[in-house]
Amino acid sequence: MSPDPWIWIAALLTLCIFSFLYKDNPFYKFAEHLLVGVSVGYAITFYYHNALIPKVWKPLVIRGEYRVIFPFILGLLCFSIFWPKISWLIRYPLAFTMGTYCGMAVPRHFQARIFQQLQGTMITSLSLSNIIMVVGVIATLTYFFFSLEHKGVVGKVAKLGIWYIMLAFGAAFGYTVMARISLFIGRLQFLLHDWLGLIH
Numbered sequence: 001m002s003p004d005p006w007i008w009i010a011a012l013l014t015l016c017i018f019s020f021l022y023k024d025n026p027f028y029k030f031a032e033h034l035l036v037g038v039s040v041g042y043a044i045t046f047y048y049h050n051a052l053i054p055k056v057w058k059p060l061v062i063r064g065e066y067r068v069i070f071p072f073i074l075g076l077l078c079f080s081i082f083w084p085k086i087s088w089l090i091r092y093p094l095a096f097t098m099g100t101y102c103g104m105a106v107p108r109h110f111q112a113r114i115f116q117q118l119q120g121t122m123i124t125s126l127s128l129s130n131i132i133m134v135v136g137v138i139a140t141l142t143y144f145f146f147s148l149e150h151k152g153v154v155g156k157v158a159k160l161g162i163w164y165i166m167l168a169f170g171a172a173f174g175y176t177v178m179a180r181i182s183l184f185i186g187r188l189q190f191l192l193h194d195w196l197g198l199i200h
Contacts, residue, residue, distance in 0.1 A: 001195065001196055001197060002194060002195050002196075002197065007194055007195055008195070010190070010195075011190070011191055011194075011195040013031050013034070014187050014190065014191060015027075015191075016028055016030060016031035017031050017032075018187075055068065056068055056072050060072070074092065074093040074096055075093065077089045077090060077092055077093045078090060078093050117137070120133070121133060121134050121137045135160075136161075136164040138157070139157050139158070139160040139161035139163075139164055140161040140164050140165060141161070142154060142157045142158050142161050143157075143158040143159075143161030143162055143165065144161075145158075
């Protein structure tokens with residue numbers, strides 16, 4: 001067994017999390033609350049040293065750059081949610097943030113999810129994988145095309161689109177399960193190797 005106290009702490013907290021597999025219990029709640037508390041404390045410290053000081057305090061107080069007052073005030077208005085009488089002021093930073101994000105995200109999504117997808121479906125070389133991909137794109141788009149009734153040829157193509165959609169969902173779900181199992185195996189290796197020393 002490891003003599004390192006930090007490994008013991010990590011192992012015991014891991015077991016506390018695993019105890020939820022049996023049922024909800026105080027050990028799991030303790031580990032969960034500790035994780036949230038440490039995460040919030042780390043985030044506050046991180047943003048203080050990497051956002052507030054270099055991007056607000058130094059430009060405003062030391063260099064006299066008063067243009068940072070507007071985003072600083074918007075940031076302060078986020079805390080208005082804690083006072084019911086002025087909680088409506090949070091609408092302004094939320095609206096500004098969402099509007100800015102949408103303005104920046106829409107062109108990127110068009111580029112990544114539409115233009116590059118169209119470019120990817122253009123057959124540059126005649127191969128089975130390219131044909132399967134193009135047929136899948138057309139069939140899936142046909143399924144989501146509701147202006148025509150899904151009967152006859154259109155219905156058959158739409159039904160093929162359903163198969164493609166189910167395959168995509170299955171692959172995504174399988175990838176998610178594999179990622180979670182990989183995390184689980186990593187924690188088991190930590191317990192059996194680093195903590196208990198049973199495997200090498």
